[in-house]
Amino acid sequence: MPPKKRPAPKSQLAADQTTLDLTGSTYKRPRKNNDPAEVVVNPTDASHGASSISSSALKRPRKSPGDPQPSAFATATLPAAAISRKVARDSATTTTPGTATIPGAATAAAVDTTxxxxxxxxxxxxxxxxxxxxxxxxxxxxxxxxxxxxxxxxxxxxxxxxxxxxxxxxxxxxxxxxxxxxxxxxxxxxxxxxxxxxxxxxxxxxxxxxxxxxxxxxxxxxxxxxxxxxxxxxxxxxxxxxxxxxxxxxxxxxxxxxxxxxxxxxxxxxxxxxxxxxxxxxxxxxxxxxxxxxxxxxxxxxxxxxxxxxxxxxxxxxxxxxxxxxxxxxxxxxxxxxxxxxxxxxxxxxxxxxxxxxxxxxxxxxxxxxxxxxxxxxxxxxxxxxxxxxxxxxxxxxxxxxxxxxxxxxxxxxxxxxxxxxxxxxxxHVLYHFPRVCMCRAFKPESEKVLWAADPDGSMFRAWCEGKTGYPIVDAGMRQLNEIGWMHNRVRMCVAMFLSKDLLLDWRKGEKYFMQHLIDGDFASNNGGWQWAASTGTDAQPYFRIFNPLLQSEKFDRDGAYIRKWIPELAGLRGQALHDPSGVLDKKAFEKLGWVLVLSVIVCQTRRYSRPIVDHKQARERALAAYKKALAK
Incomplete structure (x- = not known):
């Protein structure tokens, strides 16, 4: 039996602490009237609003999921510390998609006589x-x-x-x-x-x-x-x-x-x-x-x-x-x-x-x-x-x-x-109902207590960005992203978890880097995927489940074709050495890994593959301790 139409969900404003303050705003909520323009609806119960491909009981005439929605002027007050995807947004108001954007939820009929x-x-x-x-x-x-x-x-x-x-x-x-x-x-x-x-x-x-x-x-x-x-x-x-x-x-x-x-x-x-x-x-x-x-x-x-x-x-x-x-x-x-x-x-x-x-x-x-x-x-x-x-x-x-x-x-x-x-x-839907995720905040407030690792010179983050972590599956993914603006979804999960767990760096740094490089950059999916990997989001991966990049590599790129395509330094390797070169090869053999980049007729540059910038086992224990302390587990 199909579900009946439901009234709009109650506002999430209180829980999200995202009520907008219109004090000093140049945009004021218009009064309701019967002008020849549209009747403005007063949304008294307004509610807000990792995929690989990386709204009622009130009757209203002829509406459907795609029908036009009456305009709403909801009032929203971001706490002083809140930021909307970036610091220092220039708007003082927001439309929070609420009852007036949900079929049948409007508190008054909106008739356009313009x-x-x-x-x-x-x-x-x-x-x-x-x-x-x-x-x-x-x-x-x-x-x-x-x-x-x-x-x-x-x-x-x-x-x-x-x-x-x-x-x-x-x-x-x-x-x-x-x-x-x-x-x-x-x-x-x-x-x-x-x-x-x-x-x-x-x-x-x-x-x-x-x-x-x-x-x-x-x-x-x-x-x-x-x-x-x-x-x-x-x-x-x-x-x-x-x-x-x-x-x-x-x-x-x-x-x-x-x-x-x-x-x-x-x-x-x-x-x-x-x-x-x-x-x-x-x-x-x-x-x-x-x-x-x-x-x-x-x-x-x-x-x-x-x-x-x-x-x-x-x-x-x-x-x-x-x-x-x-x-x-x-x-x-x-x-x-x-x-x-x-x-x-x-x-x-x-x-x-x-x-x-x-x-x-x-x-x-x-x-x-x-x-x-x-x-x-x-x-x-x-x-x-x-x-x-x-x-x-x-x-x-x-x-x-x-x-x-x-x-x-x-x-x-x-x-x-x-x-x-x-x-x-x-x-x-998560973004719509819980707008705090648009404001550089975790879906799970308690996860904001995680103490991320210090990276004073940015070297750890830079190595991740450039695909020089020493973990082939991670490096291949980042190089693919930097070259063609796209990354396979399984690898997106691997590199996101590596940054947030192995390196214990704030997931928002990775979320931002992805958006700055993805051809399919989509805020909702990108944010949702990153919060999933960092165990801060809705229906996220439990914090104690941390991908082992070596096992991920062996399981999902067994023959190493993906790694060899994006990491020419490792093109000559086969088997376990391809997935874990620093662990399998002796020092002399590892130091020979590289390729020559011809920059001009007289200038060449030899690129060597990086040694692992962290030990996964130790990094895992550090991440578990940080999450346990933050979540009081």
Whole structure:
């Protein structure tokens, strides 16, 4: 029997100590009114909001998981010590995605009576035409009103810097944006404008000016759940409301949107397995949860209606807007740009081609191949999911179709890969309900007491970053990351645990480094994975279970193909010596390990392999003692 719709979960604000103080803020919560603009909902019970691919009893008309949500202006007061992913955030307010963003949870009906002029779709991490809920709705409104649809993308270098976005990710996203711009132009007569906004605090006013310049009345977007992004959207919605302009946020990022997947006591899940069980039940019974004809969790948004050909004359200047080749301060070296472009071609066709290849030739064996980094057993879809070139619904529908429309039984590989998609949703739900994880804080408050090891000259961290720890599986992973901006998921777990346990360095240093280098950098999944490895997160690895990097290497890269590919110093070794060169080889043989790097005709550099920078057994005992003391075990 499918679960009934539930009221929204009660606020986690008190537990998280993240109530925002609006004192001195330039953004004040607007009064409720019946202006011609949208009625503002007062969210009196507002709640907040390691995968390899590295929201109710109130009735409301025609709403579904992807329907637009009334704007909410929740009040949030970060303690003085709190930081939102980076120190010294410049916003004083935040939108905490609460009841007003959960279907049926609003405390008042929100009816938009704003007269329709032109309509704008604000793209973010949803760079696709197909199965894009906000885009579909925006195009439908423009078509019904006989108006034009415009598309917009905002580039904020300050945001890139504050959020530690990797140059390789920005390069990939710009290439995806260029492909999206071409498709919107050629297939839909929709221009895509690119706004470069240096300071994030200027985004709301720049958007307002854009709306006025192009005589637009409505702006659509798909919701992002991180705290900074929610603050931005609060400011935009507030400013637009003052100018009688409408905002229409949609839920599109998750398959099951935050707030829908709750425990029987109406609280958020903090353990993955029960979350997964409820999630699967919701997805498989979605047709009975909503009124027939509405979008369910897995249903695709309709293709957007095109603009009439006359739009090309009406909005002619916008059609000549170009996507920049790079962003100052985030440019890639030419050789790396070319390498990444060959690994990850851009655009929806490329993403769907990779998805098709995976479900037809690799997904059946995913359960057995996924842990072996030398095998091409993963989907390689994480960059496309992170940038929204592919929707998670498209991925799940393809996997289900390959398994005779089953998600929980049938092919083991499909069942396992579906679980990875559930992990992706799970970490977004955690972020939504427990926003402290966006603020450089551990999910488990007690783990903040762990005393991390001193590294005064940064040599230990630097060795980890450069892949010079003396542990081949760790070094291979870090070198892969530094070269192509991606790392196999099994190896991600190994290197994360090595940093947080063997080196006993603060996991946040590793989390940040990953974000600065990953092409598929995704805050929720990256943070969740790191907190799992460091035993500080929800459903984390118990602190006393510490990976032995030598055993991990022997088990998952038995023949050493992965290690030899990324560590040329060890290319000539075989067997146990490849996994533990310092332990197997004598001093003379070990010192010969190396390779010659030709820098020029007359300059060569010999690179030697490093000896282990820590002894694993001793490091394990040190980590256990530190965690026991912090947790009073």
């Amino acid at each position: 007269p329709v002029s032109n309509v704008i779709m604000w793209f973010r991490t949803d760079l696709r035409v197909q199965d894009n809920r906000a885009l579909s709705a925006a195009a439908a409104l423009a078509h019904e009103a006989g108006r034009n649809l415009l598309a917009l993308y905002v580039i904020s270098p300050q945001d890139f810097h504050l959020h530690d976005d990797a140059p390789i990710k920005i390069d990939f996203r710009l290439r995806c944006l260029e492909a999206l711009q071409r498709r919107l132009d050629q297939e839909l007569n929709v221009p895509l404008a690119v706004l470069m906004v240096e300071k994030r605090k200027d985004i709301p006013i720049m958007l307002l000016e854009f709306m006025k310049k192009w005589e637009a009345s409505h702006m659509f977007w798909n919701v992002e759940y991180e705290v900074d992004e929610s603050r931005r959207d609060t400011a935009v919605t507030h400013l637009f409301h003052q100018h009688r302009l409408s905002t229409r946020p949609y839920h599109d990022q998750c398959i099951v949107q935050p707030g829908h997947c709750l425990t029987k006591s109406e609280t958020p899940y903090t353990i993955f397995t029960p979350f997964k069980n409820t999630w699967l039940h919701l997805v498989e019974s979605h047709k009975s949860l909503f009124t027939p004809g509405e979008l369910g969790f897995l249903e695709s948004a309709s293709d957007p209606c095109p603009n009439p050909p006359s739009t090309r004359d009406t909005l002619k200047p916008l059609f000549s807007d170009a996507v920049p080749a790079s962003v100052p301060g985030f440019a890639l070296p030419p050789h790396q740009k070319s390498l990444v472009a060959s690994h990850y071609p851009t655009g929806e066709p490329a993403a769907h081609a990779k998805l098709a290849t995976f479900v037809t030739s690799k997904i059946a064996s995913y359960h057995s191949a996924r842990d072996h980094p030398a095998l091409d057993g993963s989907s390689s879809l994480s960059p496309y999911l992170a940038s929204g070139v592919l929707s998670p619904r498209q991925a799940l529908r393809a996997a289900r179709a390959a398994n005779h429309n089953k998600l929980q039984t049938g092919l083991q590989g499909v069942v396992m890969w579906v679980s990875e998609l559930v992990w992706r949703d799970f970490y977004r």
